[in-house]
Amino acid sequence: MAPHCDTMDGPVVTACKMALKMENVNYVLPFVPKKSEEELTRAFNKTLKARKLGKDAEEIVDLWFFETAVRLHREGEGAPYTGLKPAGLDWGPVVPRAERDIEKGDPTETIEFIKSVVEKEMRKKFDAAMSTKDYDINNVDAARKYTESMLHFVLSSHHLYKYIISGGAD
Structure with missing residues (x-):
């Protein structure tokens, strides 16, 4: 929901x-x-x-x-109840698009938006990993920076995939 x-x-x-x-x-x-x-x-x-x-x-x-x-x-x-929130809160760019698409009976606007965000963010993570990949093996700090960037890209990819195919319950 x-x-x-x-x-x-x-x-x-x-x-x-x-x-x-x-x-x-x-x-x-x-x-x-x-x-x-x-x-x-x-x-x-x-x-x-x-x-x-x-x-x-x-x-x-x-x-x-x-x-x-x-x-x-x-x-x-499986979520806690934390009270009713007021109307008119800003839920970001996806919820209004998804609701409009449901009304129209066509998911294209939401899908295209999500695709562009995923591509942009995944490229940023990938570029961060690539920019730190060629480190001196004797520079452990640089190696850690690469490892962190590389794992961020790989794990973000994995979690996004798992969430999408699970229907959001993962």
């Missing part, structure tokens, strides 16, 4: 708002693991009841429901 899943304008809270508007918990259930469905459904039903007590109650209980959904979502990811 995108790193903005715990923000007030992220996909979990957006799904919560739609669930409340439509009075259908199924809009948000896909964001929590199956084992948490019952807890979220109970929270949803309590929220719907409490919302009838007035605007103040609605505001408080909606926030509680958002927090519950995000907490259960984060637990499902």
Whole structure:
């Protein structure tokens, strides 16, 4: 899930708002693991009841429901719940592109952007290794600098590959 899943304008809270508007918990259930469905459904039903007590109650209980959904979502990811973050945070250049591509039904913009970033960064790591490769064997500091640069390139390549083929769970 995108790193903005715990923000007030992220996909979990957006799904919560739609669930409340439509009075259908199924809009948000896909964001929590199956084992948490019952807890979220109970929270949803309590929220719907409490919302009838007035605007103040609605505001408080909606926030509680958002927090519950995000907490259960984060637990499902194996990540800690650290509270709801405000809307409008800058999540960098990838999340907005990926979201636009999902809307368009075409991943090209995100893929091209990621390819260009990966190429640029991997070339920098490679060039750093190459620039330190021809060291005097008796200069251990220079050898360490090369070894560090070389390993940074190799391990970055390996970790990036493993992460991509694992679907992000690695």
